[in-house]
Amino acid sequence: MQKIMNRDEGFTGLEAAIVLIAFVVVAAVFSYVVLGAGFFTTQKSQEVIYTGVEMASSSMEVIGDVYGLGTGGTTVTNIRFTLGLAAGGSPVDFSTVQMVFATSDNVDILNQSPTLVTTTTPGTGNWSIFEGAGENDMLLEGEDKFTILATPKIALVTNQEFNLEVRPSTGAAIGLKRTIPAKISAVNLLY
Numbered sequence: 001m002q003k004i005m006n007r008d009e010g011f012t013g014l015e016a017a018i019v020l021i022a023f024v025v026v027a028a029v030f031s032y033v034v035l036g037a038g039f040f041t042t043q044k045s046q047e048v049i050y051t052g053v054e055m056a057s058s059s060m061e062v063i064g065d066v067y068g069l070g071t072g073g074t075t076v077t078n079i080r081f082t083l084g085l086a087a088g089g090s091p092v093d094f095s096t097v098q099m100v101f102a103t104s105d106n107v108d109i110l111n112q113s114p115t116l117v118t119t120t121t122p123g124t125g126n127w128s129i130f131e132g133a134g135e136n137d138m139l140l141e142g143e144d145k146f147t148i149l150a151t152p153k154i155a156l157v158t159n160q161e162f163n164l165e166v167r168p169s170t171g172a173a174i175g176l177k178r179t180i181p182a183k184i185s186a187v188n189l190l191y
Contacts, residue, residue, distance in 0.1 A: 059089035075155035091141035
């Protein structure tokens with residue numbers, strides 16, 4: 001009887017089955033974790049790509065020419081230009097747009113005029129929508145065209161270069177790099 005009880009041959013098959021099942025369960029859990037991490041990484045990469053494309057592509061373009069409005073034949077005090085949506089561009093809310101004016105010596109953030117949609121010249125250091133927008137509709141969309149009038153804090157003189165950057169809340173900024181002509185008139189075409 002003692003000889004029968006000391007035999008453990010029957011248990012090796014059972015032990016092997018338990019070990020095999022444990023390996024299969026561990027492998028299944030590990031593969032589930034790896035696949036979950038892969039799907040999560042793929043989703044985050046897709047979000048980053050879409051956000052990058054949205055931020056890199058400018059929704060706006062300059063339509064027509066950029067004009068400098070002069071005073072007394074010596075300085076340019078206002079910059080006037082028209083913006084529209086680029087092909088396939090998403091709408092831009094101009095109540096959240098920021099403008100930065102820069103020369104070689106100066107960088108200023110232009111403020112929105114207290115009355116953003118106006119037919120009068122904005123005060124010094126301000127910008128406004130001169131034409132194209134309604135009192136309660138400052139969304140540039142579809143075929144809309146907004147004529148912007150910006151008044152820098154400094155008066156621009158002959159042959160002076162400047163950069164006016166229009167920064168929407170989403171999408172890439174659009175920069176206007178121009179030079180004041182050698183002879184200043186009441187209305188000057190800026191190149």
